[in-house]
Amino acid sequence: MLKLARRQLFAFGIPAAFAFLAPLILVLASLAALWSMAVPDTGGDAAGGGFPFAVLDDIYVRRAISFTLMQAALSAILSTLLALPLARALASRDFFGKTAILSLFGAPFILPVIVAILGLLAVWGKTGPVHGLVTGLGYGDFSIYGLSGILLAHVFFNLPLACRILLQGWLAIPPEQWRLATQLGMGSGAIARHIEWPMLKERLPGVFAIVFLLCATSFTVVLALGGGPKATTIELAIYQAIRYDFDLQRAALLAFLQILLCAGLALVSRLIARDHDTGDSLGGAVPRGDRSSRLARSFDGAVITLALIFLALPLLAAFIRGMQGLLAYDLEISALLPATARSIAVALGSCAVMGLISLPLAQLSIHLKGKTKRLVELPGFAIMVAPPIALGAGLFILLNQHIPIDRLALPLTALLNGLQAVPFALILIGPAMGQIKRDHGRQIQQLGMSRSTAIRLVHWPLMRKPIGLSLGITAALSIGDLGVIALFGSPTAPTLPLYLYQQMGAYRMDQAYGSGLLLTAVAFAFFLLFDKGLAGRDQT
């Protein structure tokens, strides 16, 4: 960085320094605030002494930790195991509509979590068809609330993700191997042992790790489906300590523990997971001869059909009940419109934050070499280990005494949502930027292009796709956010997801489904606006 020419300082150095330092400072300041609150001065009025980790003696906190880990492990195991036959079936078959199914698998990324939960409730809830079927057949009673509901929702969100990664693995096996297998007349067992297992051995730990990490920090699912103290994760316990109890000390301790836990998990997953291509190469089928029997064909068909029903039914239910809700009830435009406007404002703010941090960071990383390059990963890592609720709790404690949090609810939500998107954005933007430097860096220098010309002629055309996609994901995630806003938001000025959650709380479910449909439409519209509008349709 020091070698940079002075004229580049303003164009490059300052944004890079800002992007590098801002997340680190935020996370560290938040940690410091949590620590000072968790370990009060001896004069504090908190009962139970001042030992920082006396909280571990608290049986409730211990259970929250073990429940967090247990549900994350179960969710990861279930998602991975179910993804295995599904990915194999999808890899083996090529059929009409496969592309559509695969893009459906991308939907849970963009779909607001709370809307998916509404869909799951409509299908699996007490009044839904599945419950009717199961009790009708005399298989007893079950409830979507508690562990089973949380697992159901986590599998719903993560099965497609796990399946996509594994499917890429199957498709990445060189065709020669399959040809060889056919020539050697290998059976399914031998293929599994010699061809599939080596690929799976490499990918499964990574799949497991990413699903585990996502589920260990999942908030909205546990908020909506958790069944009281029995099904409380650390994230939820932080929120409850602040919003229910107003017990900032407990919140601080929990947030601190959460960050430690995430740091540990992130380190472990880094060790076992490898970077995989994230390209869209999910088309085509592997040429294998061992699965052409009628039995194998119908098995694969059944697997794909079941997965499709499992994933599509809740979406369909949410859509239908949403339409009914919108049509049958008077729309409370006076509440819905401002809520939508707030959500959009938050989303645009998040996009700005994401861009301001990710672009300079990506740029910085391609200009550095060797060990310093790894240093650039630090801000992204800091963001990953400080989940939004824990980070939010820190900022809450930091700001609460000075400013009424209400007034900062929307900016803070935008900030935290934007930060959350940075690690994703770096994955998309970083490699693209590196490639430009490799492919065109020399040309730009030789032609003596000015900075702005280079950006206009080279960078922008090649970067608009990853940037558009990053912005689209950020906007959609932020529009659907019900974590940070639940912590900071004011009931009088809710964003759309918070408004929906209020409707659910007041048990106005039909209106909630209506708002859910609107929310989904807004999230998808902004995703498309950025992804297709900015990235262009025919970019390669």
Add this chain to the structure above:
Amino acid sequence: MKALTLALLATTGMAIVASLASTPSAFAADKPTLTVYAYDSFNTEWGPGPAIKEGFEKTCDCVVEYVAPGDATETFNRLRLEGSSSKADVLLGLDSNLVADADKSGLFEPNSIAVDGLKLPVVWNSSTYVPFDWGYFAFVYDSDKVKTVPTSFEELVNAPDDLKIVIEDPRSSTPGLGLLLWVKNLYGERADEIWQKLSPRIVTVTKGWSEAYGMFLEGQADMVLSYTTSPAYHIEAENKTNYKAALFSEGHYMQVELAAVTKSSQNKALANQFLSYLIGPEAQKIIPTTNWMYPVALPDADWPASFKDLARPGKALLFDTGKVSNIRKVALDEWLGALSK
């Protein structure tokens, strides 16, 4: 693509304009606004909120604005969070069990309203908190579905596992707190064990009363923690007599709902006027058939028919308001410990 972009920009613009236009200050600039923080079920179209707003606005030449962050404790916590910067003039729905915490918060101001003439099953002489209704906590069930109804708390605790109940979180909801103290009051040291026994029957613990009652009505549980007065709603509003409150022989814990003026209020005279209105004849007549609680100042003759026939618990239970804060802390830890198993 351009069309989509334009359409999106247009909706965004419209939404922003609409949100700016709908801020209350735009049309209420000339009248003072009284901001009342109340629990969510108070300010629903079927709750007492709208009628009381309308009635009071006729007399005060002001605008009443409700803020309903959630159940009663959550509402109180919201106020604690906002502290002296809150725009709340009145907090409505504080539970008598939270008075000690409310005192400690230092957020409320004494008022001049006479409360000694109010009809309450307990003696009340606070100069800060004005009771506006009260009730007994009870488990409500659908007598068409539940045939074997527990007649005591002991029977509920030992009921078969398939008798499912839904309860509220004592940290965010006053009925939840009521049940916590009910158990503690009846069982003392054994409370922890009682919760462990109840645990398998609890379908879920909701954030507030509205969620719990909604789940019960949708059939997600056999019994819901509510009030002995809840069946009156089904009689009056729906003409249904199948919803009943289970009476327990050990007695029922009770709740007195309070309202108070905040120290930070800029409209204290108006806020006091509102509290007087709340215990005046007009509001008291509204409360039974909208909030479904016993009124504090309504002649028996004016009670709705459904209230006169309601079964009354043999014994009312209530901890001393001064002691309840410490009891609550202990009971809450027991509750969290037992139910997280």
